[in-house]
Amino acid sequence: MNPPLEPTACGSSYVSDAEAELYSCILRFQQVTREFLGTLSELEMSEEELDAAVGRLRELGLLRSHSTDPALLVPVDPDLAAAALTAPIQESLQERRRQLDQISVEFGRLRAHFLEGRRFDTGSIEVIGHLDEVRAALNRASNECQEEVLSSQPGGGRAPEVLEEAISRDTALLARGVRMRTLYNHTARFNAPSQAYVAVMSGLGAEYRTVHDPFGRLIVFDRDLAFVPDREGSLGAVMVREPSLVRYLCSVFENAWAHARPFSDAAADGLESVAKELDGTILRLLAAGYKDEAIGRRLGMSLRTTRKHVADIMDTLGAVSRFQAGVLAARAGLLDHDESEDESEPDTGVREVAG
Template sequence: MTLPLRSASRGPSYLSEDEVAVYDCVLRYQQITRERLSTVPDLDLSEEQLDSAVGGLLELGLLRAHTKDPALLVPVDPDLAAAALAAPIRASLQEQRRHLNQISVEFGRLRAHFLDGRRRPSDSIEIIPHLDEVRAALNRASDECRGEVLSSQPGGGRAPEVLQEAMSRDTALLARGVRMRTLYHHTARFNAPSQAYVAVLSGLGAEYRTVHDPFGRLIVFDRDLAFIPEEDDGLGAVVVREPSIVGYLRSVFENAWAHARPFSDAAADGLEAVAKELDGTILRLLAAGYKDEAIGRRLGMSLRTTRKHVADIMDSLGAVSRFQAGVLAARAGLLDQEDEEPGADERGAGR
């Protein structure tokens, strides 16, 4: 007997309603021919439907031909048929699991190499751990710079020996027509060496502005090289050459520059006005919960100077605690007073 077999590709359901009906019918008779099935009264199927159902059951192993009379159809235990049908699928799954494990093991061997490679400096990121090497790298970058240097130098006044070293380097840059812009803490206006340095370099074309709270130390040469501090306030530096990161650091600088004020010494601005402005910033940081050490770092002042300012502010408010100082300042509306931003004429005139 030759019957059409359905394709092994089936949908979500392996058995159709017609196949279930035919299987039940064969079970009742235990052995029956295809021709006899077409005459069973309660099996209401067309010849085409019957052929399709019988072929499908044979394909699935739920029916088989009788060993002595191949014209007879015999039902097969569904568990046995399912086991036979699932065997190649199970073998395929085991083989795929073996492949998955092999991929994991083989590629896992490269993981240590990958992590080690990420720890090593790449062409776009370089770590310079020693101060003398950092100075040499800065001098080399200065010699190669042709367009512009952007610099953020937090920390208040800079040491005279540092300024002296920077003087010759910056003078050479300006002589080549390189534009120089530098951000300082406002407190640098109280520092005599910084005032003298800025006065000399401003006369050669450099531009300087100050802010109360700079974003951190940064030097950018042209548009392709940036120096930032090494982690944990070490004396080393990280050199960045990746264009997207350098571009982002430039945008951070430009934003701070736009809100900064032209550098001038405290006496020129009026000591009383400068002190009032500084105390206002300290008061806002106190109200925000900053400790003396953190305030000093943010404003470029020594811890001793910071503590003196804090004590004077609390005394003027009549406060006996930081919390009370914040409450009294808020009641007086002092925390709502932002530092006056530079006008349009100031923004375009860096000294």
């Protein structure tokens, strides 16, 4: 089987404008010689361009030599030429479909054995090291989910491409009656793509709340399977099925959810209120010795924005150092902990792998 022809060098079409013009010209005469074509001023082609166009039309099957006089060029019905050209492509597609079906059937049979074996592994924890495998595992868990999804997504606004990918998956879950609850940073309220995404999905029944300092990235399906980040800087994930660990992660989520606010854009919720909470959290992190990079990572802000907030706070307190800012804030009673917040351990700064 000959390989199918590729588009022209420009990569966008099989027949260029010049080749189409030449083909139309030949149709008027039905049978012409190459020499005759060279005498036609209307073609406005050099000899090299004309040879190349004739050769390309021959390759595509749109021109052939006359059966009794090889010097004559005869145009061919484009439908017949297209059928001959696409035949190997159709055959290749059919073979690919056959391979896809075979992979689905054979691996599906192995999947049944895998699930059966997993029943006897009550302490199942699996590390997935590659992003593509993480996405595949998340998509499979979403397809199998029947009742509930809990999700914590720290960081400010989420990337538009991540939100776009999440829309179809989340819409399918909601259409099956699955309850979805998601926690964001307060700073997501300032992100237009996140606002638009939440508005659409809330209309379909999803629930969203925000806090200043989420506990970390987490996705739980049906309180049976949890995904947490792999080590810092990795795009991998850890799948947790051990019941006690999953229950613990769910309780962490429920505690944060109980103290979180319903998602709304910052202006609707009051910029002053949001800014006051943000400054309070930054003060506590400063007093705990956090650097600007760590503070920004925890609160979902860029380093530049974080440094501006820190500078504004120090200026308001009249502090000349970060240490003095902590002392002055403590004297003013500004470091009293809210019961919903815990600054005891730095965040790991995990990276986003799914919606």
